[in-house]
Amino acid sequence: MFFERPNAGETAVLVHIDFQDEQEREDPGEFLELVRSAGAEPATLITGSRQRPDSRTYVGSGKLEELREALSVHHAELVIFNHALSPSQERNVEQSLKCRVLDRTGLILDIFAQRARTHEGKLQVELAQLEYMSTRLVRGWTHLERQKGGIGLRGPGETQLETDRRLLRARIKSIHKRLDKVRSQRSQNRRARSRAEIPSVSLVGYTNAGKSTLFNSLTQAEVYAADQLFATLDPTLRRLEVADVGPVVMADTVGFIRHLPHKLVEAFRATLQEAAEASLLVHVIDAADPDRELNVTQVNNVLEEIGASEVPSLKVMNKIDLFDSSPRIERDEHGVHQTVWLSAREGRGLDLLAEALAERLAEDILDFPLTLTPEQGRLRAALHESGAVRGEDFDEQGRSRLALRLPRRDFYQLMSRLDERAEDYLPRSLQQREAWEA
Helix, strand or coil, rough: CCCCCCCCCEEEEEEEEECCHHHHCCCHHHHHHHHHHCEEEEEEEEEEEEECCCCCCCCCCHHHHHHHHHHHHHHCEEECCCCCCCHHHHHHHHHHHHCECHHHHHHHHHHHHHHCCCCHHHHHHHHHHHEEEECCCHHHCCHHHHCCCCCCCCCCCCCCHHHHHHHHHHHHHHHHHHHHHHHHHHHHHHHHHCCCCEEEEEEECCCCCHHHHHHHHHHHHCCCCCCCCCCCCCEEEEEEECCEEEEEEEECCEEEEECCCCHHHCCHHHHHHHHHHHEEEEEEEEEECCCCHHHHHHHHHHHCCCCCCCCEEEEEECCCCHHHCEEEEECCCCCCCEEEECCCCCCCCHHHHHHHHHHHHCCCEEEEEEEEEEEHHHHHHHHHHCCCCEEECCCCCCCEEEEEEEHHHHHHHHHHHHCEEEHHHHHHHHHHHHHHHC
16 A cells, blocks of 8 residues: 555544535534544544635644644654545645545544455455545655656656555556456346345445444344444345335445545445335435534535435434334325334334335335236236246247236336336226326
């Protein structure tokens, strides 16, 4: 590696600045959790307020002097900002304070590097780190930016900085190729599940909302779960039996966070694709968190960024044990399950969630008989090829009577491909339901 990562247990001075723009604000409490999750020891938190960041040092000369004094008093060797710094700002602050500086993005990357366990997770973390550090490589090699002159040293050549940049580009290209293979394998697995008509459910939500605890409670898995940010990094898939639906694949995904850096979203796109192509998203929310509405907004923003905003979702308000509430289900005006209140840690309300999953997943499965004439052989062949036919017999007129069961999305895609109107082939009861839902 061409960069350093803070060692666990380092004493750090923290910096949090409040801005007038609500979109730029960060949560200092969440910042402390991030710092502790990385293994650093917070010495003190330096706060302040500004209309906008200083273009050169982000905080200004007065705050820099305050930081210098705090470093000396606490014998700290690291400054961590609760904000994203530009490479030049980070370099200028380092030169002024004579110590290492880490911004919010670098801090999250450090936590990810510690938590990655699978080969894919480690590749994704390394890719995000390399792309993040490629713009900051100059800070460690400023003394080598110029080619040396003198007898025997003149002439064309490559500076150390250029060499390292070239090596970085080569490594990034190599990781992209390896992740493309992983992405291809995941895509094949999803297609296989789709052909087998196995619905998929992805748990999504703000970090530390209790997704892994709920995942373990539902699937009897042993996924690591802890009261810390990003306890789960690598996705985990488990089989779950749902009443009236059958086997379902459930995925536990990485938790989202406010202002999740774009580089991380790009690097983890293959993993988050499980959410984008799921049959149903279960959005786990910490019901006891006073900022839960803001957290929900942040999760929705990331879902939109990865192309999962149109996937049907079911809200789960978790941790009701923290404020002595009872499990319950909330429905919309049409009687459809929308929100389940439960406690994953105590196991209360899991039966209600199972009921909601069965109802919501059954909506996406079409199970009906269909009679086709001999002239409709092309449609009959396509239905057989899709694996949707569960049984078939023929009447005296030579018409085929098919027993169909397939995902609604697959049925509509197949009919569109054949230039047919799907509604023309649905029983009257299903036609009415489709019209009502539209």
